[in-house]
Amino acid sequence: xxxxxxxxxxxxxxxxxxxxxxxxxxxxxxxxxxxxxxxxxxxxxxxxxxxxxxxxxxxxxxxxxxxxxxxxxxxxxxxxxxxxxxxxxxxxxxxxxxxxxxx
Numbered sequence: 001x002x003x004x005x006x007x008x009x010x011x012x013x014x015x016x017x018x019x020x021x022x023x024x025x026x027x028x029x030x031x032x033x034x035x036x037x038x039x040x041x042x043x044x045x046x047x048x049x050x051x052x053x054x055x056x057x058x059x060x061x062x063x064x065x066x067x068x069x070x071x072x073x074x075x076x077x078x079x080x081x082x083x084x085x086x087x088x089x090x091x092x093x094x095x096x097x098x099x100x101x102x103x
Contacts, residue, residue, distance in 0.1 A: 028087065031071040032094070035063050045089070047071070057086040068092040 033047035038060045045060045047069050055071070063069070072088040 026074045026077045029073050029075065031073045032092065033069050033071055035065050035067040035069060038063060038065060045069075047086075047089075053081055055084070055086050057089050059089070062091060068094040 031049055033049045033055065035045055036048045036054070037046035038044075039046070040060055043058050043060055044056050045058070045063050046054055046056045048054050055073075057071075068091075070090050070092040071086050074085045074087050076083045076085060
């Protein structure tokens, strides 16, 4: 009886692991963006990518508007850009003086 119980639990755990592995996994990708808004009260940085998508991450102490930021993004396992998330952000010394501003 004890062996049957252990086998049942092991089978259930295996099925859960197999089911989780079958779920679409998120992909990471690099992105470059420009700082457009600093919300120091909430410690949030909003950045804009070259094609106009806006993303927000925490930690505005070392950033200024128009700084260039190198990002590692996660696509959340979807084709939509709007639900992507910033995983890592680092200041980049790249000069964005010719960055399109939509003006």
